[in-house]
Amino acid sequence: MSDDTDPETGFYALPGDLMMWILIISELIVFGAGLMAFMAVRLTDPQGFTAAQGHLDATAAGINTIVLVTSGWLAALAQRAGAAGQVARVRLLLASAAALGALFLWIKMQEYAAKSAIGIDFETHPFFTFYYLLTGFHALHVVAGIVILALVGWKATPRNLEVGTAFWHMVDLVWVLLFPIIYLLR
Amino acid sequence: MTATQGWLALVILSGGSTLIAWWGGTGVLVALAILTLAWAKAQIVLNVYLGLSEAPGWSRGFALVLGLFMLGAMGLAVAAGAV
Numbered sequence: 001m002s003d004d005t006d007p008e009t010g011f012y013a014l015p016g017d018l019m020m021w022i023l024i025i026s027e028l029i030v031f032g033a034g035l036m037a038f039m040a041v042r043l044t045d046p047q048g049f050t051a052a053q054g055h056l057d058a059t060a061a062g063i064n065t066i067v068l069v070t071s072g073w074l075a076a077l078a079q080r081a082g083a084a085g086q087v088a089r090v091r092l093l094l095a096s097a098a099a100l101g102a103l104f105l106w107i108k109m110q111e112y113a114a115k116s117a118i119g120i121d122f123e124t125h126p127f128f129t130f131y132y133l134l135t136g137f138h139a140l141h142v143v144a145g146i147v148i149l150a151l152v153g154w155k156a157t158p159r160n161l162e163v164g165t166a167f168w169h170m171v172d173l174v175w176v177l178l179f180p181i182i183y184l185l186r
Numbered sequence: 187m188t189a190t191q192g193w194l195a196l197v198i199l200s201g202g203s204t205l206i207a208w209w210g211g212t213g214v215l216v217a218l219a220i221l222t223l224a225w226a227k228a229q230i231v232l233n234v235y236l237g238l239s240e241a242p243g244w245s246r247g248f249a250l251v252l253g254l255f256m257l258g259a260m261g262l263a264v265a266a267g268a269v
Contacts, residue, residue: 014244015237024236032255039262046266050212062204066197069227073193076235080189169235176196176227180203180220185263186212 016162024170027141031134031174035181038130045126050186052127055120057111061183064107065175068142071100072172075149075165082161090161094153097168101146108139131182138174145171192234199223199230214267218260225256 014021042049078093115121115128122132145168152164187195203223206216229249232238238245 013241015240036255036258036262039259039266043262043266049266058204058207062200062207065200065204069193069196069200069231072231072235073189073196076189076192166236169231172235173228173231176200176231177224179200180224181259184203184207184220185217 016166017159020163020166024166027170027174031138031178034130034134034137035177038134038181041126041130048125049127052125052131053183053186055115055118056131056183057114058183060107060111061179064104065179067100067104067107068172068175071097071104072169074100075168079161079165082156082158087156090156091153094149094156098146098149098153101142101149101168105139105142105146108135108142134178134182138171138178141171141174187230187234187239189234192230195230196227199227214264217263217267221256221260221263225252228252228256 011018074093074097078090078097081089081093120128122129148164148167152160200223203220206220206223229252232248232252233245238248
């Protein structure tokens with residue numbers, strides 16, 4: 001029988017809040033299923049998917065990847081500063097992380113606007129149905145993450161920092177899987 | 187690995203993925219290379235940013251599930267290349 005208090009495998013071994021991990025795992029399952037569905041449907045029309053993908057700006061998405069992982073790094077530094085009781089530094093780092101999150105969203109909006117300008121929407125091709133669903137759902141998580149970072153900066157306790165930054169890192173994790181599968185695979 | 191080392195590794199691996207795309211490579215081997223880089227990035231986020239390196243048992247569990255997901259994605263990428 002498993003022991004919840006085992007320091008290596010028990011629930012208490014997980015860094016941060018158990019409920020946040022349940023949320024993280026739930027989100028990963030949803031995005032993982034979406035990405036696998038994308039890969040499976042791609043089998044029905046590989047050439048069509050590659051042609052549709054040609055309308056995406058992989059460079060902008062690559063820049064967005066750097067923006068988001070840098071934001072995650074700042075959030076990780078904020079968590080460590082929080083553990084050291086450096087509240088002013090925590091707030092500066094979280095504000096910087098949130099600002100990079102906003103930059104990610106701005107670049108994403110430019111990308112959507114460029115698609116819209118040439119008449120690409122949800123129904124143009126199954127590729128774009130997945131593209132809008134997956135990247136749009138991810139962008140909503142970025143919005144939620146920015147709100148959470150702001151709240152955590154306001155109430156900057158070590159526990160709040162651990163939980164709030166874990167959500168932000170989950171957003172990072174989803175993007176590092178979503179970016180290559182949607183934008184780069186041909 | 188510290189958070190800063192993890193960030194540097196993520197930037198380098200992300201740059202590698204984007205360079206492959208810029209290079210314009212296609213085919214199964216390129217797809218497998220891109221997915222392998224994504225796999226490495228996900229492991230770094232899990233272990234360094236999310237702190238699973240402090241919980242080895244959970245880290246192994248997440249690594250197993252991530253590995254199954256990535257192998258599934260690689261299998262579908264290979265299948266797409268064969269269509």
